[in-house]
Amino acid sequence: MASGNPEARxxxxxxxVVPTHSIEAEETHIRHTEFQxxxxxxxxxxxxxxxxxxxxxxxxxxxxxxxxxxxxxWEAVNSTWGGELVLPSDNSPIALTTSTDTLAxxxxxxxxxxxxxxxxxxxxxxxxxxxGEYFLIVPAGGSVHFRGDGNVVLRSIWIKTxxxxxxxxxxxxx
Numbered sequence: 440m441a442s443g444n445p446e447a448r449x450x451x452x453x454x455x456v457v458p459t460h461s462i463e464a465e466e467t468h469i470r471h472t473e474f475q476x477x478x479x480x481x482x483x484x485x486x487x488x489x490x491x492x493x494x495x496x497x498x499x500x501x502x503x504x505x506x507x508x509x510x511x512x513w514e515a516v517n518s519t520w521g522g523e524l525v526l527p528s529d530n531s532p533i534a535l536t537t538s539t540d541t542l543a544x545x546x547x548x549x550x551x552x553x554x555x556x557x558x559x560x561x562x563x564x565x566x567x568x569x570x571g572e573y574f575l576i577v578p579a580g581g582s583v584h585f586r587g588d589g590n591v592v593l594r595s596i597w598i599k600t601x602x603x604x605x606x607x608x609x610x611x612x613x
Contacts, residue, residue, distance in 0.1 A: 540612035542587030559602035
């Protein structure tokens with residue numbers, strides 16, 4: 440077994456995709472799902488990203504983020520938190536941090552129920568500030584994760600919603 444203080448942390452992540460298509464019978468309106476004939480297998484991959492053992496604050500992951508502010512130390516706060524952030528429903532963007540450190544890894548899960556159709560419940564992510572383009576769209580029930588390229592600053596990541604949504608996240612520095 441390893442002993443001593445860790446020199447770094449690692450995030451192990453993966454994706455698993457099963458290509459399917461739905462078929463609906465004309466007369467009975469019964470729908471069933473089948474594997475697609477091509478590629479006829481599941482797709483996906485795994486990755487590992489090394490991150491700094493000392494992160495920018497307790498808010499770097501929603502599972503241990505702040506109760507009243509990102510500078511709170513979770514061991515000293517005498518309450519619990521469910522790891523979920525409800526986004527403002529007025530479409531106003533929020534930043535997950537004001538840190539100027541470089542992004543190593545980002546994971547955002549939209550916890551809104553996937554029963555909402557259309558753009559309601561979707562979240563939008565900007566990688567270039569509050570007034571930047573929100574190119575990443577995460578539908579209700581969806582998630583996104585990726586490594587940083589060494590050029591994205593943590594405080595440049597902003598999130599907003601089209602309707603009602605809540606998120607959980609990991610936003611780690613190099």
